[in-house]
Amino acid sequence: MTQAYVVRFVGGPLDGRVDSHAKAPDAPKQTVTHVHLHGGPKIVHHYDLQYAVEYGCEYRLRVEDESGL
Structure with missing residues (x-):
């Protein structure tokens, strides 16, 4: 059995989120943008x-x- 590739988020609204993938991506994104829309101003x-x-x-x-x- 192969160990999953785990991606963790630290800080902000995604703090503590953990995503698990079957394998590591060939070229992971250098930056992830999270946009929060909640009926008010857009928060990025x-x-x-x-x-x-x-x-x-x-x-x-x-x-x-x-x-x-």
Whole structure:
């Protein structure tokens, strides 16, 4: 039996989410964008890829520069 390729999300609204795939992707996305629509303004979060040798990869919430510079 082959061990699943696990993708974890750290931070933001997807914090704690774990996706499991049968195999590692040939070319994983460097950034995942999560758009939250809730009847108000659109809220967008970006997650950047980081590899985790133990289980696959991890997407960490990108810290946006709040100064606007």
